Amino acid sequence: MKLKGKTALVTGAAKRVGREIALGLARRGANIVVHYNSSAADARRTVAEIKALGVDAIAVGANQAKMTEVRAAVSKAVKHFGEIHVLVASAAVYKKTPFDTLTERDWDFHIDANLKGPFLFGLEVGRHMQARKIDGKIINFADWSAIRPYADYLPYCVSKAGVICLTKSLAKALGPRVQVNAIAPGPILLPPDFTEEETQAVIDATVVKRLGSPKDIVNSVLFLIEGSDFITGHTLVVDGGRLIAGA
Numbered sequence: 471m472k473l474k475g476k477t478a479l480v481t482g483a484a485k486r487v488g489r490e491i492a493l494g495l496a497r498r499g500a501n502i503v504v505h506y507n508s509s510a511a512d513a514r515r516t517v518a519e520i521k522a523l524g525v526d527a528i529a530v531g532a533n534q535a536k537m538t539e540v541r542a543a544v545s546k547a548v549k550h551f552g553e554i555h556v557l558v559a560s561a562a563v564y565k566k567t568p569f570d571t572l573t574e575r576d577w578d579f580h581i582d583a584n585l586k587g588p589f590l591f592g593l594e595v596g597r598h599m600q601a602r603k604i605d606g607k608i609i610n611f612a613d614w615s616a617i618r619p620y621a622d623y624l625p626y627c628v629s630k631a632g633v634i635c636l637t638k639s640l641a642k643a644l645g646p647r648v649q650v651n652a653i654a655p656g657p658i659l660l661p662p663d664f665t666e667e668e669t670q671a672v673i674d675a676t677v678v679k680r681l682g683s684p685k686d687i688v689n690s691v692l693f694l695i696e697g698s699d700f701i702t703g704h705t706l707v708v709d710g711g712r713l714i715a716g717a
């Protein structure tokens with residue numbers, strides 16, 4: 471699929487990796503729906519940057535764990551652009567939850583945002599694509615730790631493992647017109663509160679001995695959208711060898 475003239479909805483696009491994806495798709499000529507939850511001002515800035523590239527963009531707010539909010543956001547996008555051809559579900563939460571102090575609230579927090587969120591967006595946008603007979607693409611976001619979970623992040627890793635099965639299930643449900651894939655990033659942009667030692671430990675735990683960059687993710691998203699229409703239900707690990715590292 472070529473992106474020029476198409477419309478892409480990118481969740482969590484106000485900041486960080488989601489923002490870079492939105493800008494990357496806009497540079498390929500797509501109009502962009504910039505989804506945000508709490509970062510309205512950042513979302514407006516992203517919209518302005520996208521419009522400066524010569525394509526159209528709007529911001530839509532929604533807590534993606536709430537069906538009514540997701541439905542309203544998708545309706546607003548469809549009202550403005552008519553059709554949505556691409557969904558990139560990047561929005562997520564990530565919090566350390568050591569087993570000793572793990573609570574039901576920690577579980578719900580991660581499963582609601584990271585699994586129910588992409589499910590609700592996939593459901594709403596997928597049904598829109600089916601109803602309009604759109605040849606579309608959906609890209610979800612997992613994590614390498616969905617395949618080999620690390621310590622102290624149990625609900626996060628389980629939520630991302632769910633995204634891998636959600637991706638395969640949506641690929642079956644929405645075929646043959648819509649291809650649904652996931653990206654499982656490794657260390658790209660670390661949380662802002664990571665210390666130098668924590669950052670170095672993450673670098674040491676990769677095969678390539680460096681962090682990735684948002685460009686690695688943007689290029690992977692572009693490949694899954696524009697590079698092939700024959701890949702579906704797949705999870706592409708983009709992690710500098712983090713998954714296979716170690717003796």
Ligand SMILES: NC(=O)c1ccc[n+]([C@@H]2O[C@H](COP(=O)([O-])OP(=O)(O)OC[C@H]3O[C@@H](n4cnc5c(N)ncnc54)[C@H](OP(=O)(O)O)[C@@H]3O)[C@@H](O)[C@H]2O)c1
Nearest residue numbers: 482486487506507508509533534560561562611657658659
């Ligand atoms: N960064 C990395 O190195 C890395 C590594 C592995 C996997 N990943 C995955 O790659 C994706 C992008 O990473 P990132 O670091 O850019 O993500 P992030 O900064 O942790 O989160 C992106 C956005 O998700 C939105 N969000 C959180 N909860 C939400 C909810 N309930 N409803 C709607 N939006 C919500 C937030 O929007 P607002 O700010 O508007 O509230 C946030 O800005 C994520 O799925 C992440 O898990 C990233």
